[in-house]
Amino acid sequence: MNNIDLMQKTIVYIEDHLFEPFKYEIIGTYLNENPMHINQTFTMITGMNIEEYIYHRKMTEAAKKLLNGNYRLVDIANQFGFSTAHEFSTAFSNHHQISPIQVRTNPEQLRMVERLYIQLSVTTKPPMPYKMQTMDSFRIVGIQEIVSFNELGNHFLVPDIVYELKEKEEIKSLLSFSSDKKIYVVVQPNPNDIEIFIGVKSERTFDYESKQIFNGDYAKFEARGKLDYVFNEIWQSVEKQVDFNIHYERNSQYIYIFPDDMDFDNSFNKVELWIPTL
Numbered sequence: 001m002n003n004i005d006l007m008q009k010t011i012v013y014i015e016d017h018l019f020e021p022f023k024y025e026i027i028g029t030y031l032n033e034n035p036m037h038i039n040q041t042f043t044m045i046t047g048m049n050i051e052e053y054i055y056h057r058k059m060t061e062a063a064k065k066l067l068n069g070n071y072r073l074v075d076i077a078n079q080f081g082f083s084t085a086h087e088f089s090t091a092f093s094n095h096h097q098i099s100p101i102q103v104r105t106n107p108e109q110l111r112m113v114e115r116l117y118i119q120l121s122v123t124t125k126p127p128m129p130y131k132m133q134t135m136d137s138f139r140i141v142g143i144q145e146i147v148s149f150n151e152l153g154n155h156f157l158v159p160d161i162v163y164e165l166k167e168k169e170e171i172k173s174l175l176s177f178s179s180d181k182k183i184y185v186v187v188q189p190n191p192n193d194i195e196i197f198i199g200v201k202s203e204r205t206f207d208y209e210s211k212q213i214f215n216g217d218y219a220k221f222e223a224r225g226k227l228d229y230v231f232n233e234i235w236q237s238v239e240k241q242v243d244f245n246i247h248y249e250r251n252s253q254y255i256y257i258f259p260d261d262m263d264f265d266n267s268f269n270k271v272e273l274w275i276p277t278l
Contacts, residue, residue: 006033022054023149024152028149036149039153060113062080063092130220130221134215135218135274139212140202146193162183174199175260179201183200185255216276218276218277219246220273234271248278254275257274
């Protein structure tokens, strides 16, 4: 499914089920796509993840009810999935910066987010450059993290995991027996979760796990920036522009490569992303 179809079907599903509890697994089954890809495409194109969009839409529709009808707060709270009128009122006030009882007197202050629609547009900004390269199979050793789809709402999921391991000096330990002084982060979407493997090239395993990197054709991207943001900058270009030129392989391995001197406070970290192509 291309990104335009995926975005359109995602929006239609969300709007049709806006007042129901949201689960990534359910939308993944409905669209026959891995939830990681659904949320990533949506986030990179719209600038907000699916959970944020749903929340904004609910607060918008709640404001419309308060503007145009005589509804009790408790009834609106129940419809929008809040346990009590007080819980709803707090959430509403945090979002709109005015309370429900101020809506009719201060409608201009409402932060309304209407339903999204897809349209094609052009830009003079070129897509992020990339090179097509063939990668031979190799093995890395390191640490495996299994992440549930519930954590997809975190915009900084991968860098957060890397940062935590760096703080625990696990990265330093891995680099001590690395053969090329690089850190490899492999993201693998699975049917029920996401596997994130952080490792190094090495013939020594010690107490670490190992993972095989697939051979094949990859699109290689390079970018510099703060590690909290450079991940998203690359994927934003892929989802918005590059995907029109190349078709990357879904549900495969996505490989990030960092130098040994990566620094989360440095704006010039060099990051490579290798995306398998069809």
